[in-house]
Amino acid sequence: MADEPIIQTKSLTKAYGPHVALENLNINIPRGATGLLGQNGAGKSTFLKTILGLIQATSGEGTVLGYDIRNQGVEIRQRIGYMPEYDALNPDMDAIHQVRYSGELLGMNPVVAMNRAHEALQFVGMGEQRYREIGSFSTGMKQATKLACAIIHDPDLLIADEPSNGLDMKAREFMISTLNTMVNDANRSILMASHLMDDVERVCENIILLHKGTLAAQGKIEDLKAIDREIEIHVWGGATPLEQRLLDQGFRVRREGRVMRIAHTREDTTTSILQAAADVGAQIRRMHEYEASLEDLFLAIMDNLGYSVKSSDDLLKSPIEARRVDAPESLGGGAA
Amino acid sequence: MSDENLTPEAPVTGQGRMDVAWGANTGDEHPDEVQRASTPQSGEIFEQLYTPWTGQLNPRWMRNWSILRHHLLGIFKKGHRPWTMPTRIFILIAFLASLSDAGMTLLSGLVGSSEFHSLFGVSRDNLYGHVLGFFPRNVLYYPIVAALLVGGVISEDRQHGTSALYFSRPISRFDYVGMKFLSVAMIQALVVLITYVLYFLAEVVAFGRGWAWMVDIFPMFLAGMIAGLLLIFTYTSIGLSLSSVSTGRFFPGIGLLAIVFGTKTLASIVKNLFEREILYLISPYDCVAHVGQALIGTQTTYDQYSWTYSLVALVAMNALALYVLASRVASMEVTRE
Numbered sequence: 001m002a003d004e005p006i007i008q009t010k011s012l013t014k015a016y017g018p019h020v021a022l023e024n025l026n027i028n029i030p031r032g033a034t035g036l037l038g039q040n041g042a043g044k045s046t047f048l049k050t051i052l053g054l055i056q057a058t059s060g061e062g063t064v065l066g067y068d069i070r071n072q073g074v075e076i077r078q079r080i081g082y083m084p085e086y087d088a089l090n091p092d093m094d095a096i097h098q099v100r101y102s103g104e105l106l107g108m109n110p111v112v113a114m115n116r117a118h119e120a121l122q123f124v125g126m127g128e129q130r131y132r133e134i135g136s137f138s139t140g141m142k143q144a145t146k147l148a149c150a151i152i153h154d155p156d157l158l159i160a161d162e163p164s165n166g167l168d169m170k171a172r173e174f175m176i177s178t179l180n181t182m183v184n185d186a187n188r189s190i191l192m193a194s195h196l197m198d199d200v201e202r203v204c205e206n207i208i209l210l211h212k213g214t215l216a217a218q219g220k221i222e223d224l225k226a227i228d229r230e231i232e233i234h235v236w237g238g239a240t241p242l243e244q245r246l247l248d249q250g251f252r253v254r255r256e257g258r259v260m261r262i263a264h265t266r267e268d269t270t271t272s273i274l275q276a277a278a279d280v281g282a283q284i285r286r287m288h289e290y291e292a293s294l295e296d297l298f299l300a301i302m303d304n305l306g307y308s309v310k311s312s313d314d315l316l317k318s319p320i321e322a323r324r325v326d327a328p329e330s331l332g333g334g335a336a
Numbered sequence: 337m338s339d340e341n342l343t344p345e346a347p348v349t350g351q352g353r354m355d356v357a358w359g360a361n362t363g364d365e366h367p368d369e370v371q372r373a374s375t376p377q378s379g380e381i382f383e384q385l386y387t388p389w390t391g392q393l394n395p396r397w398m399r400n401w402s403i404l405r406h407h408l409l410g411i412f413k414k415g416h417r418p419w420t421m422p423t424r425i426f427i428l429i430a431f432l433a434s435l436s437d438a439g440m441t442l443l444s445g446l447v448g449s450s451e452f453h454s455l456f457g458v459s460r461d462n463l464y465g466h467v468l469g470f471f472p473r474n475v476l477y478y479p480i481v482a483a484l485l486v487g488g489v490i491s492e493d494r495q496h497g498t499s500a501l502y503f504s505r506p507i508s509r510f511d512y513v514g515m516k517f518l519s520v521a522m523i524q525a526l527v528v529l530i531t532y533v534l535y536f537l538a539e540v541v542a543f544g545r546g547w548a549w550m551v552d553i554f555p556m557f558l559a560g561m562i563a564g565l566l567l568i569f570t571y572t573s574i575g576l577s578l579s580s581v582s583t584g585r586f587f588p589g590i591g592l593l594a595i596v597f598g599t600k601t602l603a604s605i606v607k608n609l610f611e612r613e614i615l616y617l618i619s620p621y622d623c624v625a626h627v628g629q630a631l632i633g634t635q636t637t638y639d640q641y642s643w644t645y646s647l648v649a650l651v652a653m654n655a656l657a658l659y660v661l662a663s664r665v666a667s668m669e670v671t672r673e
Binding site: 048049052054073074075077078082084086087088089090091092093094097100101102104105106107108109110112116119122123125127149153154177178181182185186188 | 382384385386387388389390391393394395396398399402403405406414415416418492496497498499500501502503504505506507508670
């Protein structure tokens, strides 16, 4: 049971008329923390709505915590906690009553809901502020209150949509550590959609990358990173001839000034780099295996998909451009 | 640090840097004092502990009850739906004002004047007047109460994104809109129908009416109750449909008042100018009033067409309002609003 995926889809497809939002998704999300990545319009929201049982899939099937997404949406939503990205709190209510009400909406009786609201708010670091009106809260406090609303019934799976979005450094650290506590100490599972690669990497063990409604990558972050191993060298003098020599030898080279990263795809990569440097007379002053970040992994995957982007921000934080990518051609989309 | 150490000939030991780094004291403190200064007492200000919960969640009726309770109790106390203070005050004023005929009935019982009683006591016309009389109840009280209530009920869920709080939980759209509808209707019923019942009871108490009188009057009383329900249903469905297409509380409230009073005024102008009453069919209040007159059996004030036309118009306008409400609520998002 423990090894069974908490979310599983088979050939899941969702189409809105001619526009296919999700196409033939075969996803297995294990217990633990999983990051859901993808540019705007990639299908993340549609995927979340589908697994919450809020919209019917056009074809295919799926389960969440063992419940069928096609006809057991109520059971699913009773057992998961959903923390929305956008404001979902009444600014005229105080936090304790807002969280209690969210528990009551799940079917808790008012007394139990009030007790749990106190526990949940304590967990997310809301002390006396819980008696203040939400309208006077900072973004961090609102995020914490949303998290408390989502975990009031101690769900097996927390779906957190951009949990650290818009937070200052301190609040962001606290949110990340809270999510980590849920995963590591409380042994709960999290599906975390985020634009912030660092945060995903710090919380999640696995990722799912959606692109234009299709599955671009899924698996453990460590395993995926291993696909894209690189050797980083710092070159003094002759960097351009060295780069050219390595390219001529069939290596994939990324260069930023004197720093080059060469794809570590062959047994003799290190020797070849040193030999090439000796041949062109370049000095290699530093050489080490480069540990890719999730950002690098994302860029590598997007590169493989044919996108030329410098950072995830280009795609993830540019809604107009991103929408152009995913919109049907009849609506002016199709170009990156 | 001694003075000889500060001479130019003194060797460079790094002592000066250490003094700057660690403080300018002499180093002769009591060891305990140093210990206290270097390692302050540790105390837990915030310990983050996740508390599991193994309770059972109640079924659908309890979830629906929580929505109803949230809205109803919000009128009376803090911690539930935060109705605005003007709304609460106006409901209280409308409630007390709606009890005026009950008060006058009690007074006529005390005075013992039959003329007084014929003006204010329970009769076919007065039962109609309590629920559907245009002035003052359907000008000053009931539509304004409805407008204040429906204003933000759905629109504020759009505005604040709190729709996600409902739909990410096991709440269906039907339950959501049904409970919102019911809660708004019940608060209006407090003003319209509870005062109607109290009026009836005031007559029983003030004049010592027996079972025979009650049984005799009951059909009229029931007809008035049904007319009141029709009025509440109509105001609520139109108001909530306006609330569902808005993201603020002003437009739905003012929109409801504009529809109720605008159509009535337009129809009145047309009637006065052209002696044609047919335009009353677009006025929600007049349609309910016409049907209510037929139900209670009082003399009709609409002479040019049958009450069944008003009933059909009433059904049509409610159907339209409920269609708009249902389709707009169906479009409310969970992931973003």
